[in-house]
Amino acid sequence: xxxxxxxxxxxxxxxxxxxxxxxxxxxxxxxxxxxxxxxxxxxxxxxxxxxxxxxxxxxxxxxxxxxxxxxxxxxxxxxxxxxxxxxxxxxxxxxxxxxxxxxxxxxxxxxxxxxxxxxxxxxxxxxxxxxxxxxxxxxxxxxxxxxxxxxxxxxxxxxxxxxxxxxxxxxxxxxxxxxxxxxxxxxxxxxxxxxxxxxxxxxxxxxxxxxxxxxxxxxxxxxxxxxxxxxxxxxxxxxxxxxxxxxxxxxxxxxxxxxxxxxxxxxxxxxxxxxxxxxxxxxxxxxxxxxxxxxxxxxxxxxxxxxxxxxxxxxxxxxxxxxxxxxxxxxxxxxxxxxxxxxxxxxxxxxxxxxxxxxxxxxxxxxxxxxxxxxxxxxxxxxxxxxxxxxxxxxxxxxxxxxxxxxxxxxxxxxxxxxxxxxxxxxxxxxxxxxxxxxxxxxxxxxxxxxxxxxxxxxxxxxxxxxxxxxxxxxxxxxxxxxxxxxxxxxxxx
Numbered sequence: 001x002x003x004x005x006x007x008x009x010x011x012x013x014x015x016x017x018x019x020x021x022x023x024x025x026x027x028x029x030x031x032x033x034x035x036x037x038x039x040x041x042x043x044x045x046x047x048x049x050x051x052x053x054x055x056x057x058x059x060x061x062x063x064x065x066x067x068x069x070x071x072x073x074x075x076x077x078x079x080x081x082x083x084x085x086x087x088x089x090x091x092x093x094x095x096x097x098x099x100x101x102x103x104x105x106x107x108x109x110x111x112x113x114x115x116x117x118x119x120x121x122x123x124x125x126x127x128x129x130x131x132x133x134x135x136x137x138x139x140x141x142x143x144x145x146x147x148x149x150x151x152x153x154x155x156x157x158x159x160x161x162x163x164x165x166x167x168x169x170x171x172x173x174x175x176x177x178x179x180x181x182x183x184x185x186x187x188x189x190x191x192x193x194x195x196x197x198x199x200x201x202x203x204x205x206x207x208x209x210x211x212x213x214x215x216x217x218x219x220x221x222x223x224x225x226x227x228x229x230x231x232x233x234x235x236x237x238x239x240x241x242x243x244x245x246x247x248x249x250x251x252x253x254x255x256x257x258x259x260x261x262x263x264x265x266x267x268x269x270x271x272x273x274x275x276x277x278x279x280x281x282x283x284x285x286x287x288x289x290x291x292x293x294x295x296x297x298x299x300x301x302x303x304x305x306x307x308x309x310x311x312x313x314x315x316x317x318x319x320x321x322x323x324x325x326x327x328x329x330x331x332x333x334x335x336x337x338x339x340x341x342x343x344x345x346x347x348x349x350x351x352x353x354x355x356x357x358x359x360x361x362x363x364x365x366x367x368x369x370x371x372x373x374x375x376x377x378x379x380x381x382x383x384x385x386x387x388x389x390x391x392x393x394x395x396x397x398x399x400x401x402x403x404x405x406x407x408x409x410x411x412x413x414x415x416x417x418x419x420x421x422x423x424x425x426x427x428x429x430x431x432x433x434x435x436x437x438x439x440x441x442x443x444x445x446x447x448x449x450x451x452x453x454x455x456x457x458x459x460x461x462x463x464x465x466x467x468x469x470x471x472x473x474x475x476x477x478x479x480x481x482x483x484x485x486x487x488x489x490x491x492x493x494x
Contacts, residue, residue: 097124175208284427
């Protein structure tokens with residue numbers, strides 16, 4: 001059959017252009033472009049035909065291939081053939097989990113001290129979380145934010161009641177929450193006449209993979225290949241984490257508009273300082289109170305906002321509900337995700353004071369943000385934190401883990417150095433010249449039945465579920481020491 005011209009005009013042109021430029025074959029669109037003549041014609045019908053190029057569509061409806069017919073016997077091969085290679089994966093296929101234990105396709109069990117990278121706060125197959133999700137998906141799992149969603153309102157109320165926030169915007173991930181904070185900072189700056197808003201972040205920070213969040217990330221290795229004219233999204237400056245003098249100096253420079261910009265009627269100014277209370281991907285580096293107090297003062301003096309990225313450290317992992325509580329400062333905006341839903345995708349941008357009224361209808365949105373299913377998961381996590389005194393467990397088990405790692409560092413000083421972190425986000429440094437990398441030690445521990453994750457090339461990160469027990473901490477330390485001892489013996493014999 002023939003598709004109507006008015007419905008296919010732009011598709012026609014797009015297909016022909018892509019075909020001529022060798023970007024995509026026309027068949028990739030399931031259509032056949034007619035030949036477009038280069039000879040001009042006085043006939044209106046001919047020119048119309050040349051411009052709109054009738055597209056021939058397949059008349060037969062294709063039969064869908066059901067997923068049940070696709071084998072899962074060789075999962076790595078299936079990934080090789082079909083999944084985009086954006087991750088360097090370990091040769092491990094996980095099929096089930098319970099509490100802090102995971103089981104692979106060969107029925108081998110592992111003690112999980114990754115928790116989906118600080119996401120599965122209640123571990124795996126938690127009965128309370130499972131019941132909440134099952135109940136919610138049996139009644140209503142998603143509707144548009146055009147309507148009131150009771151679970152969203154209740155979760156927002158819980159966050160507001162347990163933080164400095166006055167209002168909450170829900171989304172799907174940490175990157176999306178940080179994108180919202182970046183937009184909010186720019187819009188607020190524009191309200192005071194700033195045309196060139198600048199956001200200061202830290203070297204070795206990590207704020208997400210979307211373009212603006214990636215631009216905010218102070219690690220050039222993640223920027224490679226994503227710029228335009230050699231630059232990422234403009235409006236970001238970076239300072240050394242915990243360096244007060246650098247922070248003060250750069251804010252002073254930002255708040256002085258260059259003459260060439262003034263001549264164009266433009267104004268530069270600080271929009272925000274955006275920081276992680278503890279740098280996770282940057283190597284488990286806790287923030288220093290003086291640095292954050294300075295950031296708070298500079299934001300106040302500049303009418304800018306202080307943003308706390310709580311995506312990894314928030315929701316109790318530090319031993320307090322929010323990481324900023326460890327530093328004695330109150331941000332204007334903080335972002336959350338990961339553990340907020342216990343593994344169900346959800347993110348939140350939380351704002352107080354003037355920052356809580358910057359966005360109006362139409363300024364920002366998220367299709368899935370705050371849907372009933374995600375918020376039911378968030379409420380189940382929140383309730384569990386209270387019912388089981390999880391913050392106390394984090395504090396006690398965190399101290400136990402830190403002490404155990406310190407002991408290991410003392411017994412293997414040629415390999416391991418500083419132990420740092422808060423609560424149940426801990427890292428142990430692998431020394432330069434140790435003869436082994438953090439990634440290699442993670443692989444060694446995996447072979448012994450313990451899952452860990454690097455934080456950069458020289459730090460092994462421990463991020464167990466917040467429900468982890470004393471016995472499981474002891475077991476993890478024993479397994480890690482076994483892996484380190486074997487590696488140490490190999491290094492000495494080589």
